[in-house]
Amino acid sequence: xxxxxxxxxxxxxxxxxxxxxxxxxxxxLGIDARCIKSxxxxxxEGEVNVVAHAYEGxxxxxxxxHKITTEIIDKGPxxxxxxxxxQEGYSTAxxxxxxxxxxxxxxxxxxxxxxxELTIESTVGQGTTVKMxxxx
Amino acid sequence: MKVSELIExxxxxxxxxxxxxxxxxxxxxVSDLLSDVMGNARENQAWITLQVHQNVMAIASLKDLSAxxxxxxxxxxxxxxxxxxxxxxxxxxxxxxxxxxxxxxxxLLKDS
Numbered sequence: 001x002x003x004x005x006x007x008x009x010x011x012x013x014x015x016x017x018x019x020x021x022x023x024x025x026x027x028x029l030g031i032d033a034r035c036i037k038s039x040x041x042x043x044x045e046g047e048v049n050v051v052a053h054a055y056e057g058x059x060x061x062x063x064x065x066h067k068i069t070t071e072i073i074d075k076g077p078x079x080x081x082x083x084x085x086x087q088e089g090y091s092t093a094x095x096x097x098x099x100x101x102x103x104x105x106x107x108x109x110x111x112x113x114x115x116x117e118l119t120i121e122s123t124v125g126q127g128t129t130v131k132m133x134x135x136x
Numbered sequence: 137m138k139v140s141e142l143i144e145x146x147x148x149x150x151x152x153x154x155x156x157x158x159x160x161x162x163x164x165x166v167s168d169l170l171s172d173v174m175g176n177a178r179e180n181q182a183w184i185t186l187q188v189h190q191n192v193m194a195i196a197s198l199k200d201l202s203a204x205x206x207x208x209x210x211x212x213x214x215x216x217x218x219x220x221x222x223x224x225x226x227x228x229x230x231x232x233x234x235x236x237x238x239x240x241x242x243x244l245l246k247d248s
Contacts, residue, residue, distance in 0.1 A: 013215060016194030023198060040198050041174055048170075101187045106171035113175065 007050045007057040009076065012100070015051045018059050019044040022070075029063070035136035038114040039068060042132050045107040046072040052097050053077060054127065070132045078124040086112070086120075137161050137245065139203045139226050142182070146240055148205065149229040151212060153220035159202040164241050166234060170195055177201060182241070184234055188212045193219035193227070201225065207234045 003025060005018035019040055026036045043059065050057035054076025062069045079085050085092075086108050093103025112118050117133035140157040143150060150157070165177035166184045170191060177183060179200040185192060188210050196204050197219075203226040206212060212220075212227055220227040230237050 012189075012191060015191055016198060019198055020194070037179075044174055044195070044198055045171065100189055100191065101168050101170040101185075102191075104169040104171050106169065106175060110171055110175040 001063045003059075003061040003063075005059040005061075007047055007054075007059065007072075007074070009050060009053075009055040009057065009074070012051055015048050016044055017047075019047050022059070022061055025061075026068075031063075031068070032136040035068070035134055039070060039132075039134050042111040042114040042118075042134075043070055043072075045110045046070075046130050046132070048102060049107055049130075050074045050076070052093055052102060066135055068134045068136070070134075072130045072132075073127070074129075075127045078126055079120070079122040079128055080124050082120050082122060139182075139228075142203070142241075142244070143226075143228060145244055146230065146237070151206075151220070151227045151229050152217040153203075153224055153226040155221075155224040156203070156226045159226070161202045161245070163245060164205075164238070165201075166238050174199065184237055184241070186210055186234065188216060190215040190219045192216060193223055193225060196220075196225050197223040203228055205230060205237065207232060207237055 023040045054074035057074035060071040088109045089105040091103045091105035097103045115132040116135050119131040122128040139159050161182050162180040164182040167173050177199050180202050182203045183201050184205045205228045209231045
């Protein structure tokens with residue numbers, strides 16, 4: 001089973017909307033509650049990253065028995081140094097975004113902590129693809 | 137303890153989300169960094185913060201929090217109020233500082 005959602009870059013009023021839809025669907029499907037919690041944390045962080053940094057993005061959720069794969073694919077500036085971006089506390093978020101309480105440099109770390117597999121591929125000037133796998 | 141009892145005991149103002157006043161509160165989380173709350177707050181906790189924009193309610197909903205308490209008499213954005221009503225998660229307000237409110241809430245919940 002596959003689900004797809006769109007994310008609009010720069011629109012903070014909609015941030016979390018896709019994550020909320022995914023959460024509802026996973027609940028309806030009776031997926032393990034702990035697994036849902038982890039996926040929701042990781043997915044929200046990914047969604048906010050697209051809103052804060054990219055122009056537009058898509059979320060693809062694929063469900064298999066005992067495995068959920070979530071992909072967040074964006075068109076945006078890309079990440080020049082993924083290793084640096086993964087460091088807790090590192091952020092390139094704007095002052096405005098930080099004042100809202102985002103941009104603490106905890107997003108990617110939250111994603112890593114709450115997924116079994118995390119892969120990030122990025123091309124500067126084109127965009128970023130984040131792939132997360134959770135087993136349950 | 138229910139949100140409604142907490143409001144009475146701590147003299148909090150109810151801004152919105154009245155339909156959620158029967159929610160149980162198991163504890164609280166204090167933070168103004170959204171990723172910190174996303175990563176570390178737990179279900180049924182109250183969230184004490186000074187952030188007033190609607191993303192606060194999005195997080196409260198995603199994390200199944202019981203209530204959001206704004207400190208220092210801060211007023212939420214209109215969209216925050218709307219989101220609180222939609223999600224039926226109470227949005228509360230106090231004139232206390234974060235430190236004062238946290239102390240009072242801790243004292244209340246540790247014996248309950």
